[in-house]
Amino acid sequence: MSLGGGKGGVGKTFLSSNLSAVLARSGKRVVAIDTDLEGANLHTWLGVAPPARSLADYVAGRETDVQGLPVETPIPGLKLITGTHGHLSMPQPDAETRARLLADLRGLNCDVVLIDCGAGAHPATVDYFLAGDDALIVLHPEPTSIENGYSFLRAAFYRRMELVMRKGDVRSLVREAMDQRNALGIRTPHDLLREVEAMDPEEGRRFREEMGGFRPRIVVNEVASAEDVKLGFQVRMVCRRFFGMDAEYTGYVNRDEAVREAVNLRRPVTDIRPQSDAAVYVRRIARKLLEAMP
Amino acid sequence: MKSLSEMTHYEVLEVGRETEGADLERAYRMARAAFAEDGLASYEACPPEEAAAMRERIELAYRVLSDPDARQGYDATLGSTPDDAVPIEFGLDPASDEDIAPPEVEPEIAGFDDLEDAEDVAFDGARLRRARLRHGFDIERIAQVTKINPTYLRLIEEEEFEDLPASVYVRGFVSAFARCVGLDAERVVPAYMDRFLAARPPAAGGRRGQAHASRQA
Ligand SMILES: Nc1ncnc2c1ncn2[C@@H]1O[C@H](COP(=O)(O)OP(=O)(O)O)[C@@H](O)[C@H]1O
Numbered sequence: 001m002s003l004g005g006g007k008g009g010v011g012k013t014f015l016s017s018n019l020s021a022v023l024a025r026s027g028k029r030v031v032a033i034d035t036d037l038e039g040a041n042l043h044t045w046l047g048v049a050p051p052a053r054s055l056a057d058y059v060a061g062r063e064t065d066v067q068g069l070p071v072e073t074p075i076p077g078l079k080l081i082t083g084t085h086g087h088l089s090m091p092q093p094d095a096e097t098r099a100r101l102l103a104d105l106r107g108l109n110c111d112v113v114l115i116d117c118g119a120g121a122h123p124a125t126v127d128y129f130l131a132g133d134d135a136l137i138v139l140h141p142e143p144t145s146i147e148n149g150y151s152f153l154r155a156a157f158y159r160r161m162e163l164v165m166r167k168g169d170v171r172s173l174v175r176e177a178m179d180q181r182n183a184l185g186i187r188t189p190h191d192l193l194r195e196v197e198a199m200d201p202e203e204g205r206r207f208r209e210e211m212g213g214f215r216p217r218i219v220v221n222e223v224a225s226a227e228d229v230k231l232g233f234q235v236r237m238v239c240r241r242f243f244g245m246d247a248e249y250t251g252y253v254n255r256d257e258a259v260r261e262a263v264n265l266r267r268p269v270t271d272i273r274p275q276s277d278a279a280v281y282v283r284r285i286a287r288k289l290l291e292a293m294p
Numbered sequence: 295m296k297s298l299s300e301m302t303h304y305e306v307l308e309v310g311r312e313t314e315g316a317d318l319e320r321a322y323r324m325a326r327a328a329f330a331e332d333g334l335a336s337y338e339a340c341p342p343e344e345a346a347a348m349r350e351r352i353e354l355a356y357r358v359l360s361d362p363d364a365r366q367g368y369d370a371t372l373g374s375t376p377d378d379a380v381p382i383e384f385g386l387d388p389a390s391d392e393d394i395a396p397p398e399v400e401p402e403i404a405g406f407d408d409l410e411d412a413e414d415v416a417f418d419g420a421r422l423r424r425a426r427l428r429h430g431f432d433i434e435r436i437a438q439v440t441k442i443n444p445t446y447l448r449l450i451e452e453e454e455f456e457d458l459p460a461s462v463y464v465r466g467f468v469s470a471f472a473r474c475v476g477l478d479a480e481r482v483v484p485a486y487m488d489r490f491l492a493a494r495p496p497a498a499g500g501r502r503g504q505a506h507a508s509r510q511a
């Protein structure tokens with residue numbers, strides 16, 4: 001599964017660390033991976049010192065086997081691939097390396113791989129996000145996060161469509177649509193669907209199918225009011241209407257001082273303050289994710 | 295995915311063909327908030343004219359579906375094609391097994407179960423707040439229903455026991471609060487009052503009675 005959201009500081013890494021801890025504590029063998037090579041800090045949330053080997057070694061070609069990357073964490077059943085020691089002038093791998101990485105991750109000997117994505121909508125970040133069978137988009141109840149969240153979803157949507165379209169001309173149409181000011185007047189996923197259908201009915205059918213299959217989950221972090229809680233339902237409605245996506249509103253977490261306390265101790269809040277609001281909310285989300293797992 | 299003109303009024307509001315009354319009202323409010331011009335949820339989601347068109351459709355859908363005659367006439371024009379499925383999580387009938395008791399007030403939202411009972415989570419102020427948020431109520435709504443001063447409700451959630459009135463009042467407040475948010479008052483009240491009395495032993499009651507009186511004024 002993957003956690004993304006476009007904006008930095010919305011709680012992707014907080015949720016990645018805590019969800020992976022809860023999943024591990026519930027008996028799953030989990031590998032969490034920090035793909036934020038420019039701002040890696042998942043290891044800190046989990047109390048792991050920067051290890052000798054990291055994802056950056058794989059990207060730089062110093063390590064060719066993903067199997068060799070996971071290191072132990074203080075939490076039994078949870079291993080971690082850190083994103084530390086990145087190459088500063090070449091922070092993200094090329095598309096080919098990425099594809100190999102994501103395929104290799106599926107070969108890891110564990111039940112769940114949890115991918116923590118960085119901020120922004122860089123193609124690499126989008127690919128990591130799309131790699132999840134379950135993809136969580138983390139939002140804050142504020143306009144900046146909502147705005148970045150939608151641009152991220154839009155990028156993810158177009159990228160996913162580009163990957164599944166088979167005909168070259170349809171693929172280049174999708175690529176062209178990614179430019180928000182494209183000359184074809186394609187402004188929304190719906191416009192694009194119409195164009196694709198007009199161009200090639202068979203691809204159009206595939207497009208529709210794929211649209212229905214893309215079901216990201218919404219999590220609203222740092223809620224402070226009932227209005228904030230409702231925001232998730234509203235975003236789901238907007239996604240359905242404008243992106244044709246059947247997103248699911250999986251949960252919310254309130255703003256809780258216990259989170260800061262936990263990160264200062266470099267331990268999951270679900271471990272040090274299991275009765276805190278944040279811990280209860282994280283467990284509720286984890287439970288929904290567990291229900292959806294095979 | 296349908297274009298706006300292909301969508302039925304039911305699809306626009308994301309309700310079933312049978313939805314009416316308070317449920318319809320709630321769905322309408324949610325849809326309106328989702329696409330509101332200055333609202334957060336649709337901020338930068340689409341070109342402004344698309345959001346405006348959606349808002350118009352929401353108003354029209356509600357006008358028709360909330361008027362029995364207009365609705366009957368509209369239904370007669372609908373073909374037999376079923377609507378796009380309404381997402382289950384907003385299926386306003388939360389009657390989940392895990393709900394301890396139905397809340398006394400119709401919840402604003404549904405879909406988040408109370409999973410805490412199974413986990414043996416304490417009945418504290420935070421639990422009351424979580425139950426409140428789970429139903430989409432703000433403090434003011436609870437105050438309206440229970441007729442309890444919203445400041446006290448907030449203090450109860452925050453467990454700021456020092457500023458609350460005498461325990462006999464608090465007991466009543468907590469009981470009403472719990473019922474309002476679908477928690478079993480018979481379990482919440484003793485557990486909450488244990489916490490309260492541990493922090494504020496009964497001997498200290500007199501002074502608070504005074505504080506209470508002045509606060510009411
Ligand atoms: N629910 C929460 N309550 C309080 N503070 C939070 C919460 N979630 C995140 N934070 C704070 O926000 C900061 C950013 O969170 P982080 O998970 O690192 O964001 P991201 O990975 O999305 O950039 C953290 O330092 C953390 O202390």
Ligand SMILES: [Mg+2]
Nearest residue numbers: 012013036118
């Ligand atoms: Mg992060």
